[in-house]
Amino acid sequence: xxxxxxxxxxxxxxxxxxxxxxxxxxxxxxxxxxxxxxxxxxxxxxxxxxxxxxxxxxxxxxxxxxxxxxxxxxxxxxxxxxxxxxxxxxxxxxxxxxxxxxxxxxxxxxxxxxxxxxxxxxxxxxxxxxxxxxxxxxxxxxxxxxxxxxxxxxxxxxxxxxxxxxxxxxxxxxxxxxxxxxxxxxxxxxxxxxxxxxxxxxxxxxxxxxxxxxxxxxxxxxxxxxxxxxxxxxxxxxxxxxxxxxxxxxxx
Amino acid sequence: xxxxxxxxxxxxxxxxxxxxxxxxxxxxxxxxxxxxxxxxxxxxxxxxxxxxxxxxxxxxxxxxxxxxxxxxxxxxxxxxxxxxxxxxxxxxxxxxxxxxxxxxxxxxxxxxxxxxxxxxxxxxxxxxxxxxxxxxxxxxxxxxxxxxxxxxxxxxxxxxxxxxxxxxxxxxxxxxxxxxxxxxxxxxxxxxxxxxxxxxxxxxxxxxxxxxxxxxxxxxxxxxxxxxxxxxxxxxxxxxxxxxxxxxxx
Amino acid sequence: xxxxxxxxxxxxxxxxxxxxxxxxxxxxxxxxxxxxxxxxxxxxxxxxxxxxxxxxxxxxxxxxxxxxxxxxxxxxxxxxxxxxxxxxxxxxxxxxxxxxxxxxxxxxxxxxxxxxxxxxxxxxxxxxxxxxxxxxxxxxxxxxxxxxxxxxxxxxxxxxxxxxxxxxxxxxxxxxxxxxxxxxxxxxxxxxxxxxxxxxxxxxxxxxxxxxxxxxxxxxxxxxxxxxxxxxxxxxxxxxxxxxxxxxxxxxxxxxxxxxxxxxxx
Numbered sequence: 168x169x170x171x172x173x174x175x176x177x178x179x180x181x182x183x184x185x186x187x188x189x190x191x192x193x194x195x196x197x198x199x200x201x202x203x204x205x206x207x208x209x210x211x212x213x214x215x216x217x218x219x220x221x222x223x224x225x226x227x228x229x230x231x232x233x234x235x236x237x238x239x240x241x242x243x244x245x246x247x248x249x250x251x252x253x254x255x256x257x258x259x260x261x262x263x264x265x266x267x268x269x270x271x272x273x274x275x276x277x278x279x280x281x282x283x284x285x286x287x288x289x290x291x292x293x294x295x296x297x298x299x300x301x302x303x304x305x306x307x308x309x310x311x312x313x314x315x316x317x318x319x320x321x322x323x324x325x326x327x328x329x330x331x332x333x334x335x336x337x338x339x340x341x342x343x344x345x346x347x348x349x350x351x352x353x354x355x356x357x358x359x360x361x362x363x364x365x366x367x368x369x370x371x372x373x374x375x376x377x378x379x380x381x382x383x384x385x386x387x388x389x390x391x392x393x394x395x396x397x398x399x400x401x402x403x404x405x406x407x408x409x410x411x412x413x414x415x416x417x418x419x
Numbered sequence: 420x421x422x423x424x425x426x427x428x429x430x431x432x433x434x435x436x437x438x439x440x441x442x443x444x445x446x447x448x449x450x451x452x453x454x455x456x457x458x459x460x461x462x463x464x465x466x467x468x469x470x471x472x473x474x475x476x477x478x479x480x481x482x483x484x485x486x487x488x489x490x491x492x493x494x495x496x497x498x499x500x501x502x503x504x505x506x507x508x509x510x511x512x513x514x515x516x517x518x519x520x521x522x523x524x525x526x527x528x529x530x531x532x533x534x535x536x537x538x539x540x541x542x543x544x545x546x547x548x549x550x551x552x553x554x555x556x557x558x559x560x561x562x563x564x565x566x567x568x569x570x571x572x573x574x575x576x577x578x579x580x581x582x583x584x585x586x587x588x589x590x591x592x593x594x595x596x597x598x599x600x601x602x603x604x605x606x607x608x609x610x611x612x613x614x615x616x617x618x619x620x621x622x623x624x625x626x627x628x629x630x631x632x633x634x635x636x637x638x639x640x641x642x643x644x645x646x647x648x649x650x651x652x653x654x655x656x657x658x659x660x661x662x663x664x665x666x667x668x669x
Numbered sequence: 670x671x672x673x674x675x676x677x678x679x680x681x682x683x684x685x686x687x688x689x690x691x692x693x694x695x696x697x698x699x700x701x702x703x704x705x706x707x708x709x710x711x712x713x714x715x716x717x718x719x720x721x722x723x724x725x726x727x728x729x730x731x732x733x734x735x736x737x738x739x740x741x742x743x744x745x746x747x748x749x750x751x752x753x754x755x756x757x758x759x760x761x762x763x764x765x766x767x768x769x770x771x772x773x774x775x776x777x778x779x780x781x782x783x784x785x786x787x788x789x790x791x792x793x794x795x796x797x798x799x800x801x802x803x804x805x806x807x808x809x810x811x812x813x814x815x816x817x818x819x820x821x822x823x824x825x826x827x828x829x830x831x832x833x834x835x836x837x838x839x840x841x842x843x844x845x846x847x848x849x850x851x852x853x854x855x856x857x858x859x860x861x862x863x864x865x866x867x868x869x870x871x872x873x874x875x876x877x878x879x880x881x882x883x884x885x886x887x888x889x890x891x892x893x894x895x896x897x898x899x900x901x902x903x904x905x906x907x908x909x910x911x912x913x914x915x916x917x918x919x920x921x922x923x924x925x926x927x928x929x930x931x932x933x934x935x
């Protein structure tokens with residue numbers, strides 16, 4: 168067992184151990200121990216309730232991310248390629264990126280009700296800015312050298328975009344997608360806690376209301392674990408797909 | 420982009436969008452979008468009112484307190500794990516986890532443990548901001564040139580001197596970068612906190628106005644919030660630029 | 670002992686015609702005059718170097734000839750035609766290799782042909798031939814990041830050769846390559862010029878490199894950019910690569926060029 172893995176396990180043991188102790192003290196009546204929460208998690212897994220919950224929660228997330236990715240990349244490409252388009256649309260996305268868009272949730276609810284539509288909207292407004300800005304930045308930062316190379320071999324504009332710019336921009340676009348999914352996750356959870364409880368958000372609010380704290384903590388723990396695992400997986404895929412890309416442009 | 424040879428400034432298209440907003444507002448297409456001019460009139464009306472000032476105060480208090488804790492805990496922790504390999508391997512995984520995790524999910528826990536008041540909101544704000552501050556402070560420390568460290572030791576600098584006269588400044592550009600992103604996240608944190616935990620401050624105003632369909636007021640307050648967040652971010656960017664003159668040649 | 674007078678009486682026009690003619694080319698970037706009224710002839714089938722300190726406009730001139738930049742005034746004529754944009758008659762080799770990092774060696778070499786719509790099997794066959802030519806057999810499926818700097822430039826060279834252009838433009842092709850590989854490249858360059866019936870235009874800032882590989886050296890000086898001398902080494906051309914660097918004429922020319930250029934080093 169190498170040192171890095173051992174230390175990670177030690178670190179986890181320390182934190183979960185502290186959780187367990189804090190629960191036994193108890194730090195607060197509302198603070199269950201680590202083991203109690205894990206027990207609740209196991210129960211929810213075996214009776215299937217956690218799977219139905221996630222199916223519900225993931226709906227707006229998947230739909231929202233798909234829409235954001237599709238439109239976000241297209242808009243991002245356009246913004247990156249056309250300086251007119253960039254002047255027109257880039258400030259909007261920069262503002263959206265920095266602003267606390269969560270404030271718009273009540274409006275969305277008023278406009279679109281408390282169903283799937285507003286939740287998808289929330290995911291979209293959280294995820295799209297970072298996808299657009301990353302894509303645009305990647306396109307704009309394509310090394311001039313390989314674009315020149317394409318031109319010197321008389322590539323058409325279409326060829327340059329399809330065969331040079333887009334492949335060159337892919338790593339950063341992918342990384343933007345990852346950040347977008349991460350932001351979309353926040354949007355999905357937020358909409359479940361704020362708009363209307365369904366899915367995992369429902370487990371959290373319901374357990375809290377009946378003071379079943381182990382279940383509440385279990386649900387939250389599962390969200391964090393899943394989000395982290397999934398995003399880590401994406402990062403590994405990114406590295407696997409694009410490991411050669413950032414080297415080999417010039418003499419390193 | 421250039422028009423007749425004149426370069427248009429970066430964000431100037433916002434003026435065009437503002438104009439579009441005004442026009443759409445006047446057509447009355449949807450009551451959610453009132454004319455921008457009405458929004459601005461309401462803005463100036465509302466700014467002086469006690470309700471607004473109270474909301475401003477509550478939000479600002481939570482925000483600055485949250486950022487304060489994020490900074491005084493985050494920077495030292497970041498520096499510590501940047502310098503100690505052991506602590507780095509123990510703590511960094513958690514920093515990365517919480518950086519990418521949907522922190523919103525943790526808010527119910529905070530509500531349950533710390534109640535429905537200002538305390539929870541401040542903690543939410545701190546949590547949103549702290550991870551990136553830790554990460555950037557760590558990066559700032561890690562990239563300090565070995566030669567600077569050797570130089571400090573060869574001239575017999577005490578640990579305190581070494582820290583305040585050398586390491587702090589060498590790591591400052593990255594630290595400032597982290598604080599700037601942290602501040603933007605903190606604004607999101609304080610609003611999300613207010614929306615979920617207890618309806619105070621700007622969160623309360625948003626609820627109030629949207630429930631009563633006072634759209635001009637809603638947008639007015641939203642614009643104020645965006646403007647404040649933007650100003651703070653730009654101020655920090657300015658500070659970053661002030662130290663960046665030496666950043667590239669470290 | 671300047672060869673300029675010798676060069677002008679003996680060299681123009683010595684071996685047949687000019688493949689490329691540069692006539693009164695100027696290039697301005699706002700108030701900055703990168704090139705001013707520059708004229709130069711490049712003899713067919715030979716290697717001409719553009720040699721000079723940084724800022725003398727040699728890469729700018731090369732890119733104008735390639736059609737990647739437009740001159741502010743003046744014209745470039747190739748084989749009787751005035752050119753304004755890239756064409757099938759010219760191929761460019763880049764200083765930083767400009768390879769597609771996500772494509773294999775064979776795809777990179779065939780890229781010029783791919784852009785021209787040549788069918789896959791045909792272009793890969795041509796590419797394989799030139800991969801062998803530059804000594805990269807066996808690396809067809811490798812990726813740029815798996816290759817050393819020297820190998821990457823061979824890919825760039827093979828790509829330029831594959832499109833069978835009449836004029837080959839090389840922009841400091843060996844400056845990003847280590848010293849040993851660089852020497853090998855210079856030797857290979859001599860062989861290449863001898864074998865291929867193309868006109869080579871070669872930008873470099875290395876005096877020794879220029880004198881080693883060139884049939885003709887054009888010395889450019891900065892501010893404003895102008896051709897100050899044209900030198901045609903005689904005695905050691907074609908005597909075999911081992912003997913060149915010790916030839917008295919080689920050493921004399923290198924010293925002479927350095928003497929005139931050293932004032933321009935900042």
